[in-house]
Amino acid sequence: MAKEGLRHTSLYDEHKNLGARLVDFAGYEMPVQYSGIQAEHKAVRNHAGLFDVSHMGEAIFRGPDAESALQRLVTRDVGRLDVGQAGYSAVCYEDGGTVDDVIVYRREGDFLVVVNASNREKDLEHFRENTQDLDVEVADESDDWALLALQGPEAAGLLEPLTDTDLSGLKPFRFVEGEVDDVPALISRTGYTGEDGFEIYLSGGDAPRVWRALVEAGATPAGLGARDTLRLEAGMCLYGNELDAETTPLEAGISFAVHLDKEQRFIGQRALLLEDTQGLRKKLVGFEMEGRGIARHGHHVTSGAEIVGEVTSGTKSPTLDRAIGLALVDPGVEDRFEIVIRDNPVPAKSVPLPFYKRDRE
Amino acid sequence: MSVPEDLQYTKSHEWVRTEGDTATIGITDHAQDELGDVVFVELPDEGATFDAGESFGTVESVKAVSDLYAPVGGEVVEANSSLEDAPEKINEDPYGEGWIVKLRTSDEPDLLSPEEYEKVVEGES
Numbered sequence: 001m002a003k004e005g006l007r008h009t010s011l012y013d014e015h016k017n018l019g020a021r022l023v024d025f026a027g028y029e030m031p032v033q034y035s036g037i038q039a040e041h042k043a044v045r046n047h048a049g050l051f052d053v054s055h056m057g058e059a060i061f062r063g064p065d066a067e068s069a070l071q072r073l074v075t076r077d078v079g080r081l082d083v084g085q086a087g088y089s090a091v092c093y094e095d096g097g098t099v100d101d102v103i104v105y106r107r108e109g110d111f112l113v114v115v116n117a118s119n120r121e122k123d124l125e126h127f128r129e130n131t132q133d134l135d136v137e138v139a140d141e142s143d144d145w146a147l148l149a150l151q152g153p154e155a156a157g158l159l160e161p162l163t164d165t166d167l168s169g170l171k172p173f174r175f176v177e178g179e180v181d182d183v184p185a186l187i188s189r190t191g192y193t194g195e196d197g198f199e200i201y202l203s204g205g206d207a208p209r210v211w212r213a214l215v216e217a218g219a220t221p222a223g224l225g226a227r228d229t230l231r232l233e234a235g236m237c238l239y240g241n242e243l244d245a246e247t248t249p250l251e252a253g254i255s256f257a258v259h260l261d262k263e264q265r266f267i268g269q270r271a272l273l274l275e276d277t278q279g280l281r282k283k284l285v286g287f288e289m290e291g292r293g294i295a296r297h298g299h300h301v302t303s304g305a306e307i308v309g310e311v312t313s314g315t316k317s318p319t320l321d322r323a324i325g326l327a328l329v330d331p332g333v334e335d336r337f338e339i340v341i342r343d344n345p346v347p348a349k350s351v352p353l354p355f356y357k358r359d360r361e
Numbered sequence: 362m363s364v365p366e367d368l369q370y371t372k373s374h375e376w377v378r379t380e381g382d383t384a385t386i387g388i389t390d391h392a393q394d395e396l397g398d399v400v401f402v403e404l405p406d407e408g409a410t411f412d413a414g415e416s417f418g419t420v421e422s423v424k425a426v427s428d429l430y431a432p433v434g435g436e437v438v439e440a441n442s443s444l445e446d447a448p449e450k451i452n453e454d455p456y457g458e459g460w461i462v463k464l465r466t467s468d469e470p471d472l473l474s475p476e477e478y479e480k481v482v483e484g485e486s
Contacts, residue, residue, distance in 0.1 A: 021397075032424070036398050037397055037422075037424065038398045038400075225397070228424075292401075292445075293403070294421050296426065315423055316421075316423060318423070342419070
């Protein structure tokens with residue numbers, strides 16, 4: 001039975017028919033798993049998985065000042081994006097703390113900005129408040145769009161027969177507006193799993209037939225549980241874990257999304273330049289447990305008697321079969337430290353990120 | 362969902378098989394299904410003692426950590442150490458190979474019958 005007050009994506013009936021376990025996520029009743037997190041995780045790594053991520057927010061920036069508005073709001077230089085290109089970026093406060101991490105798509109004549117579901121209202125308010133002097137319309141189209149993520153080494157092969165778009169010509173972080181299963185769709189070679197794959201933006205009304213076509217073609221339905229373990233293995237940030245208002249994108253290790261030299265000033269630029277010069281207050285590290293136990297969000301990181309940081313994400317990696325995690329720690333911390341699990345300090349060591357990198361052909 | 366007739370249960374989803382003064386304890390089929398893939402079990406040391414209702418260990422799935430509560434008070438006579446390498450036994454065979462701990466108890470246990478436990482589960486969904 002539907003839980004009171006929770007919103008549903010256009011694929012809710014599909015999830016119920018597939019026997020998904022549904023949970024409250026950012027105000028939506030969303031599938032956390034279908035067959036099991038580990039099986040879904042492995043399906044994405046070895047074959048292809050299909051996620052409903054329609055809860056994500058879509059903001060459209062239109063008007064003569066759309067580009068200026070985004071240059072002010074995001075850390076990436078969107079002037080360097082071609083039409084048909086997307087870029088991962090942070091949105092910061094003046095003090096450098098993070099409002100959200102987003103993907104900016106430069107379309108012919110406007111920009112699509114995809115935001116985290118849990119930040120949608122906050123982001124839209126931040127976007128509008130800080131662009132009042134500009135000639136730009138910021139439209140919240142989140143309720144009009146569904147979003148499917150088809151991810152895994154077999155994703156392209158599954159999608160190919162359902163579209164006329166030449167997928168082999170679609171490079172990472174490029175997108176086209178075409179059709180999937182005869183309905184209009186924006187097809188983007190992006191994802192949040194560390195695998196090759198596509199994110200398919202389409203209208204909510206069309207989403208169920210495309211979902212069913214992809215499942216029939218062999219994609220394994222995968223829930224938010226596998227999405228989280230996949231992104232963690234790939235060393236990707238999750239807002240609310242690695243990123244928040246108290247953490248800058250530099251500290252969270254996503255400086256590749258920050259163009260500090262951007263000519264048009266962006267909100268937070270001064271604070272980030274200062275931090276870049278003076279040194280980070282904390283830094284994100286990947287770690288592996290050496291003792292028995294699984295680190296979880298909020299566990300303390302210690303070095304002897306001293307608390308030197310906090311775990312932001314942790315799980316048992318289905319691919320590596322080891323307990324892994326991310327932590328924000330003091331910049332000077334040694335490569336070996338302890339994670340305090342239920343009052344018990346358990347040895348861990350820092351390891352390079354990402355934990356998992358796919359073989360590229 | 363399986364709720365064997367020959368066991369007793371708790372509201373926190375443990376099962377108990379009592380043989381003489383030994384109580385074998387595990388988590389129910391419903392509990393393992395709710396948790397999902399079990400990937401880690403923290404077991405108590407042999408000889409440790411617990412009061413009824415006290416936490417004696419944890420079971421972790423990919424996403425969640427769940428405390429284990431002693432349905433009866435007693436001393437640990439054996440912990441199922443095979444779960445350390447094969448925690449998935451809790452998913453595969455929760456009432457058999459997935460047993461967690463054996464306690465020596467002198468408590469007069471106050472536990473739920475299979476019928477009472479089924480009502481607890483129905484009340485949650």
